[in-house]
Amino acid sequence: MSTQDVSVLAVNNLGLNTTQAKNWQTFLRDSGYNPGTIDGQLGTNSWKAAQRAFNAWGYRAGTVDGIAGSNTIKALQRFLNDAGYGLDVDGIAGAQTKAAFRDFNS
Incomplete structure (x- = not known):
């Protein structure tokens, strides 16, 4: 796997x-x-920032590792629910979670 593939x-x-x-x-x-750089690519630095924010705000993202795993998705769902989206907090970035995330950032 090349470095480009990994990135x-x-x-x-x-x-x-x-x-x-x-x-x-x-x-x-x-x-x-x-x-990090505001480039429209949610990579490790963006997710670490989100995890730090979620943890500070009480949404329990867990380990700050820059990976949008289950705990980070649950924290995102809790955050979006506080913004009024009414998602199931299941740690799965399904269609409803993605739609709410898009709407929040539109």
């Missing part, structure tokens, strides 16, 4: 387009959590 796999925008992902990165930055 592509490390990006997980959860259905966001580049503009929506930039909005999320900007939201994190403006909230005091540095996502």
Whole structure:
């Protein structure tokens, strides 16, 4: 596997387009959590920033490792629910979670 393949796999925008992902990165930055370059690619630095934010805000993302795993998705779902989305907190980035995340960042 080449380095390029690894970097592509490390990006997980959860259905966001580049503009929506930039909005999320900007939201994190403006909230005091540095996502790195605002480039519309939710990679390790963006997810570490989100995990730090979620943990600080009480959404329990767990380990800050930059991976959008089950605990991070649960924290995202809790965060989105507090914004009024009414998601099941199951740790799965399914269609409803992705739609809510897109809407939040539109």
